[in-house]
Ligand SMILES: Nc1ncnc2c1ncn2[C@@H]1O[C@H](COP(=O)(O)OP(=O)(O)O)[C@@H](O)[C@H]1O
């Protein structure tokens with residue numbers, strides 16, 4: 001009787017520990033909160049920089065989308081611009097032909113349309129090695145670009161012109177300084193980030209990490225590997241589509257460049273700079289990438305791509321592992337601080 | 350007794366190699382069935398065929414009379430077939446808690462939920478912790494699996510299959526490479542499974558096989574060589590020839 005009670009207590013303690021450890025994973029760290037406070041503060045701190053900040057937010061959302069694929073499911077892509085571009089044209093067409101006039105609704109519609117494209121093309125990347133996936137994703141983007149180039153409705157090489165955006169929610173009109181555009185983009189980025197954060201911390205997200213590490217074993221414990229890959233590919237496509245749609249809405253223009261190979265390559269570069277698999281890599285990478293691009297372009301207008309290329313090579317050669325190893329102590333510190341703050345909150349509450 | 354798992358003329362060719370040659374196995378419900386044979390006999394291939402990792406080039410597989418020959422691997426798990434791997438197949442970046450939790454939430458049909466946080470269903474956490482505790486893994490359940498010593502990783506490997514609560518458990522050399530002291534944990538856990546769980550065990554240690562099995566199949570060169578009760582197999586001169594003959598030749 002006594003023994004049974006004791007072992008009952010022991011297992012309850014273990015379950016409590018397990019619960020605490022799992023809950024800790026999804027907890028907001030002070031660094032994260034600081035990150036988003038800084039993002040919000042940028043609205044007031046840099047009122048003259050809203051145009052480039054909007055670009056950064058959109059790029060960050062696009063990179064977040066690729067992180068969901070690459071960082072969590074291990075799917076490599078060299079053609080992620082296919083979805084960005086598709087969303088961009090979708091938003092353009094919706095606005096130009098007055099199908100959906102309200103920007104937020106049009107944004108959602110563009111995202112859903114891109115999800116459909118993602119769903120259909122996901123079956124092409126299920127099978128095969130990383131190399132096949134690179135080729136297939138690249139191919140899809142090239143095909144899409146050529147279609148946009150040929151079709152009359154997309155405006156071919158001239159791009160989609162004559163887009164006029166209605167006010168957001170019928171109230172906030174886009175202005176030429178990009179104030180409204182930046183706030184709008186930032187809010188969308190944050191909302192979608194929250195959803196992504198939820199997804200990666202869910203059982204579904206955990207199963208993605210498992211099949212990224214070992215698809216053979218994932219299937220052997222009953223995980224429908226292909227089903228999960230289709231799902232995340234579809235979701236990521238939707239994210240990229242919304243990023244593209246935001247670009248069209250905030251610039252009132254869509255050109256073939258939204259489908260360029262360079263765009264796919266840039267977003268991969270951004271993720272490599274910022275790191276994969278923790279959701280902030282794409283956002284931080286986008287900031288660094290744009291700053292670097294700006295700085296290098298001013299320094300050596302003709303050669304900035306040379307420098308970006310060189311930096312990429314250095315990052316890859318030095319290895320992310322080594323970089324993360326040097327930042328590990330910082331992360332541990334943040335983790336400890338988080339735990340203390342939260343236990344403090346719980347203790348006082 | 351009812352047959353749980355049956356293969357009919359199962360065949361697998363890898364190019365010129367016939368790894369499984371017309372194997373017809375019949376495994377009864379609740380059996381403790383051992384599959385033995387020299388290295389390269391095709392034992393692992395049989396398990397890969399049964400679990401859907403490989404597709405046979407001929408023959409059929411029946412689970413409780415239903416043809417599952419073409420069923421996808423994950424669906425067979427849902428029907429109650431689970432396995433362990435001869436060489437550990439784990440999730441290096443996940444903790445044992447997350448690893449076992451995955452299997453539990455998949456079994457409870459919650460593995461695809463994206464709106465819920467991991468750990469928010471108490472049934473999943475409780476069952477995962479129970480399995481971890483049973484395998485003496487509770488003290489390392491928060492560590493990255495990749496950093497665990499081999500013996501512990503081996504325990505995770507076995508615990509993961511058990512967490513699927515299989516009706517049919519296929520164990521591919523579960524004690525391979527495990528120090529004597531920890532072998533006991535693994536075997537005790539297998540022995541403690543409910544009587545109606547059917548176990549197919551691949552193992553080289555003959556003492557272990559004979560203490561565990563109530564039926565033994567001997568596979569040689571992809572073919573089913575002898576099948577019977579342990580005493581009969583032990584006495585069979587052909588089996589002696591294969592095992593002892595090999596040693597004598599060597
Ligand atoms: N994926 C594969 N491709 C080619 N040959 C294989 C493959 N898997 C197993 N084999 C061959 O099939 C035979 C049986 O292997 P296996 O089933 O691993 O034997 P066991 O588990 O009894 O040691 C061996 O000759 C092996 O080389």
Ligand SMILES: [Mg+2]
Nearest residue numbers: 392393394435
């Ligand atoms: Mg083997």
